[in-house]
Amino acid sequence: MAAAGSGARAGHENWSSRSAFILAAVGSAVGLGNMWRFPAEAGENGGGAFVLFYIFCVLLIGLPVLLSEVLIGRHGQANAPESVRRVARDSKASEGWSVLASMGVFAAFLILSFYCVVGGWVIYYIGVFASDLFQTGLTGGAFEGRAAEDIEGLLPSLFGNGGLMVGLNLGFLAVTMFFVSRGVSSGIEWVAVYLMPLFFLLFLGITIYGAFTGNFNEAVAYLFTFDFSKLTGEVMLAAVGQAFFSLSLGVAGMMTYGAYANRETNLGETSGIIASADTGVALLAGLAIFPIVFAAGLSASIGPGLMFQSLPIAFQAMPFGSLIGLAFFIMVFFAALTSSVSLLEAPTAWVFEKFKLARPVATIIVGTGAAVLGALSGWFWGAPVPGVASLALFEGQDLFNVLDGVTAKLFMPIGAILTCIFVGWIADARLIDKENGLDGVLHQTWRALVRYVCPIVLAVILVVGLTG
Numbered sequence: 001m002a003a004a005g006s007g008a009r010a011g012h013e014n015w016s017s018r019s020a021f022i023l024a025a026v027g028s029a030v031g032l033g034n035m036w037r038f039p040a041e042a043g044e045n046g047g048g049a050f051v052l053f054y055i056f057c058v059l060l061i062g063l064p065v066l067l068s069e070v071l072i073g074r075h076g077q078a079n080a081p082e083s084v085r086r087v088a089r090d091s092k093a094s095e096g097w098s099v100l101a102s103m104g105v106f107a108a109f110l111i112l113s114f115y116c117v118v119g120g121w122v123i124y125y126i127g128v129f130a131s132d133l134f135q136t137g138l139t140g141g142a143f144e145g146r147a148a149e150d151i152e153g154l155l156p157s158l159f160g161n162g163g164l165m166v167g168l169n170l171g172f173l174a175v176t177m178f179f180v181s182r183g184v185s186s187g188i189e190w191v192a193v194y195l196m197p198l199f200f201l202l203f204l205g206i207t208i209y210g211a212f213t214g215n216f217n218e219a220v221a222y223l224f225t226f227d228f229s230k231l232t233g234e235v236m237l238a239a240v241g242q243a244f245f246s247l248s249l250g251v252a253g254m255m256t257y258g259a260y261a262n263r264e265t266n267l268g269e270t271s272g273i274i275a276s277a278d279t280g281v282a283l284l285a286g287l288a289i290f291p292i293v294f295a296a297g298l299s300a301s302i303g304p305g306l307m308f309q310s311l312p313i314a315f316q317a318m319p320f321g322s323l324i325g326l327a328f329f330i331m332v333f334f335a336a337l338t339s340s341v342s343l344l345e346a347p348t349a350w351v352f353e354k355f356k357l358a359r360p361v362a363t364i365i366v367g368t369g370a371a372v373l374g375a376l377s378g379w380f381w382g383a384p385v386p387g388v389a390s391l392a393l394f395e396g397q398d399l400f401n402v403l404d405g406v407t408a409k410l411f412m413p414i415g416a417i418l419t420c421i422f423v424g425w426i427a428d429a430r431l432i433d434k435e436n437g438l439d440g441v442l443h444q445t446w447r448a449l450v451r452y453v454c455p456i457v458l459a460v461i462l463v464v465g466l467t468g
């Protein structure tokens with residue numbers, strides 16, 4: 001770790017190794033986006049068409065943007081807006097481009113606020129399964145003797161309890177703040193290095209179990225049958241938004257993590273690893289959740305409740321159900337924590353570098369803001385936001401859904417378009433070529449994607465998705 005206060009890179013820290021960087025970045029990418037949001041979005045957008053277009057977005061748009069972001073961060077070695085400013089300065093371009101990262105930092109803050117609300121639900125389910133385990137013992141299924149509607153009703157009854165929602169949200173945020181306040185190597189990295197491997201182990205076990213016990217074939221058909229007629233502008237925008245959300249893009253998070261990477265790290269290769277791991281987990285999560293949904297005769301399109309309402313019903317029928325349920329939600333908690341840490345880190349790094357504050361102080365400032373906004377979305381759950389809810393994009397939506405939609409469908413794609421224009425057209429090509437770690441055909445392909453394909457495709461999807 002570089003000593004705090006060393007010269008021009010004051011307060012700047014580094015990952016202790018390349019694998020720590022990879023684990024932290026994979027930790028940021030893999031989270032509620034994969035386990036909770038991906039299945040919910042796939043279900044709401046008709047399955048196969050969404051999923052295949054999502055994979056297309058990850059490969060052709062997400063991956064090139066991911067490399068562009070970590071590359072800006074590594075060159076700048078600072079918080080995201082400052083990194084963009086440094087790349088612009090070294091390219092003799094306008095420093096005004098830093099606005100793309102300022103927007104990102106703000107979006108990260110917005111996402112953090114509602115992400116911790118869902119983090120709170122995860123804590124609630126950990127509690128539910130732990131007490132169930134205590135009551136029914138190790139070997140029995142979960143929730144013995146309780147009706148399916150009863151189990152499904154757990155989430156709505158939590159929604160009805162504003163005070164509990166807010167409390168759990170604050171609990172999740174507090175844990176996130178604890179690790180971010182400890183800094184890069186002793187806080188953020190610690191979470192990633194210990195929790196991510198544990199997550200993968202638990203995840204694999206549960207997926208294999210789901211594949212063998214649920215309605216696997218129906219799930220595969222649902223997720224991978226491509227029906228072109230279902231691919232509307234709205235579905236495409238949802239898929240792009242999900243790809244960005246899942247890869248942590250367009251919100252300065254990956255720029256911030258890239259800034260802690262050292263010169264020796266090959267960014268092209270690292271980006272490939274991050275995108276593969278993230279997409280692999282999302283698809284496997286779909287393959288773990290949908291077989292269970294179909295086997296239990298539940299609807300695939302219920303949206304945000306999917307993971308929380310369908311899986312517990314499945315755990316009821318399983319031997320060791322309470323134990324498996326508990327393990328599952330602990331695993332989701334770990335994955336969510338490594339992501340929320342990155343969401344908090346992006347604005348925090350900006351605040352403490354910009355205003356020359358101590359890291360813990362900046363953490364408290366940003367965390368308090370997110371606590372207030374998150375508490376509002378928990379408290380006003382289900383209440384359409386006055387004014388905003390009358391717009392077509394946010395029809396009848398509450399604060400939670402407006403924040404989710406505005407970040408994934410506006411901030412992230414727009415941030416990504418600006419990033420591509422900046423990296424592809426504005427920044428000095430020699431500087432970019434030196435940083436990206438790609439050669440030959442791969443390099444040419446990446447450059448063409450960033451210059452032409454990504455901005456054009458994104459702009460088209462944005463327009464089509466927003467207008468109809």
Ligand code: PHE
Pocket residue numbers: 028029030031032033034108111244245246247248249251253339340342343
């Ligand atoms: N990628 C994270 C997830 O899938 C969420 C996230 C979005 C994290 C943006 C950081 C930045 O859960």
